Amino acid sequence: MVAAIRYGVVGTGMMGVEHLRNLMILPGAEIVAIADPVAASLDWARAALGDRAAGVRAFDDVASFATAADVDAIVIAAPNHTHRDVVARLLDRDVAILCEKPLATTIADARWMVDQARDRARPFWTAMEYRFMPPAAEFIAQVHAGKVGQLRMLSIREHRFPFLPKVGDWNRFARNTGGTMVEKCCHFFDLMRLIVRSEPVRVFCSGGRDVNHLDERYEGRAPDILDNSYTVVDFANGVRAMLDLCMFAEGAEHQEEMSATGDRARLDVLIPPGDLVFSPRVDWRGPKAVERWHVPVDEAAMAAGSHHGATFYQHQAFAAAIRGEGPVQVTAEDGLRAVAMGAAAELSAREHRVVAMAELGL
Known part of the structure; x- marks a missing residue:
């Protein structure tokens, strides 16, 4: 039996929904929370989740998600220019983080992200599908x-x-x-x-x-x-x-x-x-x-996203890193x-x- 990992997804636009679809077919993944300030984006996520949506908490701001979402890992798929602010609100959480590319929109903000990741006990992964x-x-x-x-x-x-x-x-x-x-x-x-x-x-x-x-x-x-x-x-x-x-x-x-x-x-x-x-x-x-x-x-991986199956295989590797069964492959x-x-x-x-x-x- 694969140990369950509870996931939250911040940013439920196009790429956030792709992450949700791939987590839904990943063994041991349990989606428990989503967050997005745009109501339509939350609706897209609920539609992708289907019957599972009833068991997923939805937040309309990152601050409340950061304090109330009971998760082991967080996927950040919010707009590029918000990545630093989102990460800043999650620093006190003992969770694994997968942050979508680009890590930041400026070199200065990307350096800041590296500094924060260096001190974390849990994996910090840059998504490079x-x-x-x-x-x-x-x-x-x-x-x-x-x-x-x-x-x-x-x-x-x-x-x-x-x-x-x-x-x-x-x-x-x-x-x-x-x-x-x-x-x-x-x-x-x-x-x-x-x-x-x-x-x-x-x-x-x-x-x-x-x-x-x-x-x-x-x-x-x-x-x-x-x-x-x-x-x-x-x-x-x-x-x-x-x-x-x-x-x-x-x-x-x-x-x-x-x-x-x-x-x-x-x-x-x-x-x-x-x-x-x-x-x-x-x-x-x-x-x-x-x-x-x-x-x-894998046909299911191909169907779950628009990156030739890559999002699924990346989540496999990220989950292995969370469980201590593999390295962080993209730092x-x-x-x-x-x-x-x-x-x-x-x-x-x-x-x-x-x-x-x-x-x-x-």
Whole structure:
């Protein structure tokens, strides 16, 4: 019998509901509390919970949740710019915390989060779902096992749909999100560090707001978030990585693609369909020797969210850490590093120059 863990979820918008759906299929997970200041968001959570909603306490503010919710673990899925305030209200609670990405919208706030996490006895986990997509996880394991030889180049592409509407339209402005390169791309900067196993030293980003949200106005203000960019990152160990982001390419066959190229081969992962493609070096005059295989994903996990099953597998790992059966795989320090890379990219795009990570104190 798996020991039960009582969960509370703060922020029950789109991502909060995805967490709820995955916790509902996670063995040993008991959802006991939800919190959100927006009534419609609480209604979305109740709808997702279905018959279970009757046994779940609902709070319309974090302060009352922090004092009255009887939980072992808390998932923070509130808007990015509220993460520090939410965590501050939970510091006195002896609970495990999973905080959605980005950890914060500024490097200063992310550093503060790292300081708070360092002193906690219970796990503090930065949610980075993309690590836990089974095809991506297999890709990373293969690269680390030497499948491509010595890694020299890493390329990540996400061609996808525009930012979706959120409550209060908070995600249309960089002051709330940290900017697209923090909000969206912290996932990919985290993957870069994980795959390359080194720290970034220089970042160059060329990006713009060219297609999406151009005619939108919110209280007379136009959105200021990038909708496309190229970012190049130089790592301390000599590996170069590139991110190609386009948020007006919803017709693309693959939303995410990653390519790792070493001195012996190249390995690609395609999501969807969840395939890996291995291309060893051959004599250029001869035939290719490409191999392709599929990485399966649990059907229930796929159905419970929009991250290729990753949210479920992340919760499995988080639960293991709560029970003392596994490590915290994505630390607050990891969250800080991803925010800092995103902040460097935002600065680079604004000022049209290379940004050294040392400028940002990292």
